[in-house]
Structures are given as structure tokens and as C-alpha cells.
Amino acid sequence: MCSTLVSATDEGGIADLATLQARGFAAFRSACRKPRMHLSSCMFNTTPSNPANFKFVLEPVSMPFKMRFDVKASGDAAIVLAENKTLASTFAQISIGGWSNTKSAIRACNEPCDIQVEDDERGLLNETEYRPFWLEYNVGVVTVGKGSQSEGFLEWDAGSFHSKIHSQVYVGISTHERVSGSWVFYNHCE
Structure with a gap:
């Protein structure tokens, strides 16, 4: 299973929920939706x-x-x-x-x-x-x-x-x- 952690603050301030959600999904796609490249x-x-x-x-x-x-x-x-x-x-x-x-x-x-x-x-x-x-x-x-x-x-x-x-x-x-x-x-x- 893949997961990511995204901070709730943005440059010292608190991010709104929509921004936090968008950053969370972007981080998940970037870290977890890549092809599972391995030796085989x-x-x-x-x-x-x-x-x-x-x-x-x-x-x-x-x-x-x-x-x-x-x-x-x-x-x-x-x-x-x-x-x-x-x-x-x-x-x-x-x-x-x-x-x-x-x-x-x-x-x-x-x-x-x-x-x-x-x-x-x-x-x-x-x-x-x-x-x-x-x-x-x-x-x-x-x-x-x-x-x-x-x-x-x-x-x-x-x-x-x-x-x-x-x-x-x-x-x-x-x-x-x-x-x-x-x-x-x-x-x-x-």
C-alpha cells in the first residue's frame, strides 16, 4: 500500500481545505501512481x-x-x-x-x-x-x-x-x- 504525507500549512499559513485536498491528491498520484518498475x-x-x-x-x-x-x-x-x-x-x-x-x-x-x-x-x-x-x-x-x-x-x-x-x-x-x-x-x- 502506498501513502503520502502533506503538511496542513502553506508557507507559514494555514491552507484551505480545497488547496490541501488538491496537494494531497497530487502527492499521492506522484508517489503512488507510477508504474511499479522492478527487476521483473x-x-x-x-x-x-x-x-x-x-x-x-x-x-x-x-x-x-x-x-x-x-x-x-x-x-x-x-x-x-x-x-x-x-x-x-x-x-x-x-x-x-x-x-x-x-x-x-x-x-x-x-x-x-x-x-x-x-x-x-x-x-x-x-x-x-x-x-x-x-x-x-x-x-x-x-x-x-x-x-x-x-x-x-x-x-x-x-x-x-x-x-x-x-x-x-x-x-x-x-x-x-x-x-x-x-x-x-x-x-x-x-
């Missing part, structure tokens, strides 16, 4: 593309796994899980902050194909700060969650849908349309 992290950037141009960045990850990652983008961040390094082998496409940062979804293949599950939460992503997420793949079930929350906001049984559970998974990332993104992955770098 790797960073990637994505550029705008339409259609999505997925870059396979982690290979292969063995099931079961739970990967933690941070994303900095204004919206439309996407991850594919694939059997090999081809979009044709995609068995789950996860959109985080899609539709201009208004909802997230999981599809059964690389677009275009039907959405299997979605969540209508606005503002999941931010273009000026990293936001933490996690992705879990266990016995064919794909779960996506935020930060340190234990419950995911998206969950879908890809194994049942495709009648196949992949034991080795390739991970690709992309940002859509006019969006650039910065990604930090932890513990699953090559």
Missing part, C-alpha cells in the same frame, strides 16, 4: 492503428497464470490471447476502455466477431497516468480485474466456447484508432 518488469509502447495491429510481446505463458500490468492510454487498449503468434489463432480478445473509454469487453476471436461479455464502466483508462490491471487464465477461463481488487470486472469461459483449453498462450497488445499506449507487464517478461 518490461515496458512496451503501442501506436494508433485501425484495424488493430497487435504486437506479440510475451511468449509463451503457461496456464494457469495471472499477469499484472499497467496501461497508460486515453482508451481503446486491447490484449489478445493466442495459440501461436498469429491473429488467426486468437481465442480471446480483451478490450479495456474500448468505445472511447466507455466500456470493456471480451470477444472469442480477433475482430470482427461477437462480444461474449462486456462491462459498461467509463473512464477505466487515463492518458496521463498508469492504471493497474490483472489478467488471469485458468482452465480456459479468462478473467480481467482492476488493481488490487480480487473480483474481476470481465470473466468468460474461452475453453468451453472453443472446446479447447490452451496450455501455452501468446500475448499481444494494441491500441486502436487515434490512441497511443504505454504498457508495463510484471513477472512474465522474456
Whole structure:
């Protein structure tokens, strides 16, 4: 857990509550919202593309796994899980902050194909700060969650849908349309 301490006085005087609150949030964002860089992290950037141009960045990850990652983008961040390094082998496409940062979804293949599950939460992503997420793949079930929350906001049984559970998974990332993104992955770098 991260915390900061902000003084209640400002240059010898007492700060008003609004100023103190603004300084407190600024100190917290500065100290606590940076990407958690440590020895087992790797960073990637994505550029705008339409259609999505997925870059396979982690290979292969063995099931079961739970990967933690941070994303900095204004919206439309996407991850594919694939059997090999081809979009044709995609068995789950996860959109985080899609539709201009208004909802997230999981599809059964690389677009275009039907959405299997979605969540209508606005503002999941931010273009000026990293936001933490996690992705879990266990016995064919794909779960996506935020930060340190234990419950995911998206969950879908890809194994049942495709009648196949992949034991080795390739991970690709992309940002859509006019969006650039910065990604930090932890513990699953090559």
C-alpha cells in the first residue's frame, strides 16, 4: 500500500481545505501512481492503428497464470490471447476502455466477431497516468480485474466456447484508432 504525507500549512499559513485536498491528491498520484518498475518488469509502447495491429510481446505463458500490468492510454487498449503468434489463432480478445473509454469487453476471436461479455464502466483508462490491471487464465477461463481488487470486472469461459483449453498462450497488445499506449507487464517478461 502506498501513502503520502502533506503538511496542513502553506508557507507559514494555514491552507484551505480545497488547496490541501488538491496537494494531497497530487502527492499521492506522484508517489503512488507510477508504474511499479522492478527487476521483473518490461515496458512496451503501442501506436494508433485501425484495424488493430497487435504486437506479440510475451511468449509463451503457461496456464494457469495471472499477469499484472499497467496501461497508460486515453482508451481503446486491447490484449489478445493466442495459440501461436498469429491473429488467426486468437481465442480471446480483451478490450479495456474500448468505445472511447466507455466500456470493456471480451470477444472469442480477433475482430470482427461477437462480444461474449462486456462491462459498461467509463473512464477505466487515463492518458496521463498508469492504471493497474490483472489478467488471469485458468482452465480456459479468462478473467480481467482492476488493481488490487480480487473480483474481476470481465470473466468468460474461452475453453468451453472453443472446446479447447490452451496450455501455452501468446500475448499481444494494441491500441486502436487515434490512441497511443504505454504498457508495463510484471513477472512474465522474456
